[in-house]
Amino acid sequence: MLTTYISYGLLIALAIALLYASFTDIMSRTIANWVNIAIAVSAPVYWWASGMSLWPDMVLQVAFAAGVAAVLVGIAFIGYKLHVTIMGGGDIKLLAALALWFTPFNYVDMLWNMALFGGAIAIAFVLRLMFFKPKTRGVLPYGVAITFGALWVLYPKLIAAPVFA
Numbered sequence: 001m002l003t004t005y006i007s008y009g010l011l012i013a014l015a016i017a018l019l020y021a022s023f024t025d026i027m028s029r030t031i032a033n034w035v036n037i038a039i040a041v042s043a044p045v046y047w048w049a050s051g052m053s054l055w056p057d058m059v060l061q062v063a064f065a066a067g068v069a070a071v072l073v074g075i076a077f078i079g080y081k082l083h084v085t086i087m088g089g090g091d092i093k094l095l096a097a098l099a100l101w102f103t104p105f106n107y108v109d110m111l112w113n114m115a116l117f118g119g120a121i122a123i124a125f126v127l128r129l130m131f132f133k134p135k136t137r138g139v140l141p142y143g144v145a146i147t148f149g150a151l152w153v154l155y156p157k158l159i160a161a162p163v164f165a
Helices: 002-028 033-049 054-081 089-099 104-132 142-159
Strands: none
Touching (some): 054 104, 104 142
16 A cells, blocks of 8 residues: 555645656756656656556656657757757657656657647747747747646656545
Protein backbone atom coordinates (compact mmCIF):
# COMPACT_ATOMS: atom_id res chain seq x y z
CA MET A 1 0.00 0.00 0.00
CA LEU A 2 2.92 2.34 0.70
CA THR A 3 4.10 2.00 -2.90
CA THR A 4 0.65 3.12 -4.09
CA TYR A 5 0.98 6.33 -2.10
CA ILE A 6 4.53 6.85 -3.31
CA SER A 7 3.58 6.40 -6.98
CA TYR A 8 0.61 8.74 -6.60
CA GLY A 9 2.79 11.33 -4.84
CA LEU A 10 5.34 11.10 -7.64
CA LEU A 11 2.61 11.69 -10.23
CA ILE A 12 1.55 14.80 -8.31
CA ALA A 13 5.19 15.93 -8.14
CA LEU A 14 5.51 15.39 -11.90
CA ALA A 15 2.42 17.51 -12.53
CA ILE A 16 3.83 20.28 -10.33
CA ALA A 17 7.22 20.10 -12.08
CA LEU A 18 5.49 20.36 -15.46
CA LEU A 19 3.50 23.40 -14.36
CA TYR A 20 6.70 24.99 -13.05
CA ALA A 21 8.46 24.25 -16.35
CA SER A 22 5.60 25.94 -18.22
CA PHE A 23 5.69 28.96 -15.96
CA THR A 24 9.43 29.44 -16.40
CA ASP A 25 9.11 28.89 -20.16
CA ILE A 26 6.50 31.64 -20.33
CA MET A 27 8.53 34.02 -18.17
CA SER A 28 12.05 33.47 -19.54
CA ARG A 29 11.67 31.14 -22.55
CA THR A 30 13.87 28.58 -20.80
CA ILE A 31 13.24 25.37 -18.91
CA ALA A 32 15.80 24.86 -16.17
CA ASN A 33 18.05 21.81 -16.40
CA TRP A 34 17.36 20.92 -12.78
CA VAL A 35 13.65 20.50 -13.56
CA ASN A 36 14.39 18.12 -16.43
CA ILE A 37 16.92 16.22 -14.32
CA ALA A 38 14.46 15.91 -11.43
CA ILE A 39 11.80 14.54 -13.78
CA ALA A 40 14.22 12.03 -15.29
CA VAL A 41 15.77 10.90 -11.99
CA SER A 42 12.42 10.39 -10.27
CA ALA A 43 11.11 8.12 -13.04
CA PRO A 44 12.90 4.96 -11.76
CA VAL A 45 11.40 5.52 -8.31
CA TYR A 46 7.99 5.72 -9.97
CA TRP A 47 8.72 2.50 -11.87
CA TRP A 48 9.56 0.72 -8.63
CA ALA A 49 6.51 2.12 -6.82
CA SER A 50 4.18 1.18 -9.66
CA GLY A 51 5.47 -2.40 -9.71
CA MET A 52 7.43 -2.48 -12.98
CA SER A 53 9.76 -5.42 -13.35
CA LEU A 54 13.44 -4.84 -14.06
CA TRP A 55 13.29 -7.09 -17.12
CA PRO A 56 11.77 -6.37 -19.55
CA ASP A 57 9.68 -3.39 -18.36
CA MET A 58 12.35 -1.03 -17.02
CA VAL A 59 14.88 -1.95 -19.68
CA LEU A 60 12.33 -1.31 -22.43
CA GLN A 61 11.37 2.02 -20.85
CA VAL A 62 15.00 3.15 -20.85
CA ALA A 63 15.44 1.96 -24.44
CA PHE A 64 12.30 3.84 -25.50
CA ALA A 65 13.51 7.03 -23.80
CA ALA A 66 16.95 6.68 -25.41
CA GLY A 67 15.29 6.31 -28.81
CA VAL A 68 13.13 9.37 -28.22
CA ALA A 69 16.17 11.36 -27.11
CA ALA A 70 18.12 10.27 -30.20
CA VAL A 71 15.30 11.35 -32.52
CA LEU A 72 14.93 14.71 -30.75
CA VAL A 73 18.67 15.40 -30.85
CA GLY A 74 18.64 14.46 -34.55
CA ILE A 75 15.84 16.95 -35.20
CA ALA A 76 17.73 19.65 -33.30
CA PHE A 77 20.90 18.87 -35.27
CA ILE A 78 19.03 19.22 -38.57
CA GLY A 79 17.72 22.58 -37.39
CA TYR A 80 21.23 23.63 -36.38
CA LYS A 81 22.60 22.71 -39.81
CA LEU A 82 19.79 24.64 -41.50
CA HIS A 83 20.28 27.61 -39.13
CA VAL A 84 16.70 27.29 -37.93
CA THR A 85 15.58 26.84 -34.34
CA ILE A 86 13.14 23.95 -34.55
CA MET A 87 12.93 23.30 -30.85
CA GLY A 88 14.75 24.66 -27.83
CA GLY A 89 17.15 22.57 -25.77
CA GLY A 90 14.92 22.69 -22.69
CA ASP A 91 11.97 21.39 -24.71
CA ILE A 92 14.07 18.53 -26.07
CA LYS A 93 15.30 17.57 -22.60
CA LEU A 94 11.78 17.78 -21.16
CA LEU A 95 10.36 15.54 -23.89
CA ALA A 96 13.18 13.04 -23.39
CA ALA A 97 12.64 13.01 -19.62
CA LEU A 98 8.90 12.46 -20.10
CA ALA A 99 9.65 9.44 -22.27
CA LEU A 100 10.85 7.78 -19.07
CA TRP A 101 7.41 8.24 -17.51
CA PHE A 102 5.06 7.18 -20.33
CA THR A 103 4.55 4.02 -22.30
CA PRO A 104 5.02 4.42 -26.06
CA PHE A 105 1.24 4.50 -26.55
CA ASN A 106 0.78 7.17 -23.86
CA TYR A 107 3.73 9.10 -25.27
CA VAL A 108 2.12 9.24 -28.71
CA ASP A 109 -1.10 10.39 -27.04
CA MET A 110 0.91 13.10 -25.27
CA LEU A 111 2.53 14.17 -28.57
CA TRP A 112 -0.84 14.36 -30.31
CA ASN A 113 -2.34 16.58 -27.61
CA MET A 114 0.87 18.60 -27.39
CA ALA A 115 0.69 19.28 -31.13
CA LEU A 116 -2.95 20.36 -30.95
CA PHE A 117 -2.33 22.73 -28.07
CA GLY A 118 0.92 23.95 -29.64
CA GLY A 119 -1.02 24.78 -32.79
CA ALA A 120 -3.50 26.80 -30.75
CA ILE A 121 -0.63 28.69 -29.11
CA ALA A 122 0.91 29.34 -32.54
CA ILE A 123 -2.38 30.74 -33.84
CA ALA A 124 -2.59 33.00 -30.79
CA PHE A 125 0.95 34.23 -31.48
CA VAL A 126 0.11 34.99 -35.11
CA LEU A 127 -3.03 36.87 -34.06
CA ARG A 128 -0.93 38.79 -31.52
CA LEU A 129 1.46 39.80 -34.31
CA MET A 130 -1.39 40.80 -36.60
CA PHE A 131 -3.46 42.86 -34.18
CA PHE A 132 -1.08 44.25 -31.57
CA LYS A 133 2.02 44.85 -33.72
CA PRO A 134 4.58 44.19 -30.94
CA LYS A 135 8.10 45.58 -31.28
CA THR A 136 9.57 42.08 -31.05
CA ARG A 137 8.07 38.93 -32.50
CA GLY A 138 8.72 36.84 -29.41
CA VAL A 139 9.40 33.14 -29.12
CA LEU A 140 6.74 30.49 -28.73
CA PRO A 141 6.87 28.96 -25.21
CA TYR A 142 6.42 25.37 -26.34
CA GLY A 143 6.93 24.05 -22.81
CA VAL A 144 3.31 25.04 -22.23
CA ALA A 145 2.15 22.72 -25.01
CA ILE A 146 4.36 19.92 -23.71
CA THR A 147 2.87 20.37 -20.24
CA PHE A 148 -0.66 20.32 -21.62
CA GLY A 149 -0.02 17.10 -23.53
CA ALA A 150 1.62 15.43 -20.53
CA LEU A 151 -1.13 16.50 -18.11
CA TRP A 152 -3.72 15.20 -20.56
CA VAL A 153 -2.14 11.76 -20.26
CA LEU A 154 -1.60 12.06 -16.49
CA TYR A 155 -5.14 13.24 -15.71
CA PRO A 156 -6.78 9.78 -15.52
CA LYS A 157 -4.02 8.60 -13.17
CA LEU A 158 -4.30 11.71 -11.02
CA ILE A 159 -8.04 11.49 -10.51
CA ALA A 160 -7.77 7.82 -9.52
CA ALA A 161 -6.41 8.81 -6.12
CA PRO A 162 -5.66 6.02 -3.66
CA VAL A 163 -8.13 5.72 -0.81
CA PHE A 164 -6.58 7.21 2.30
CA ALA A 165 -7.93 5.09 5.13
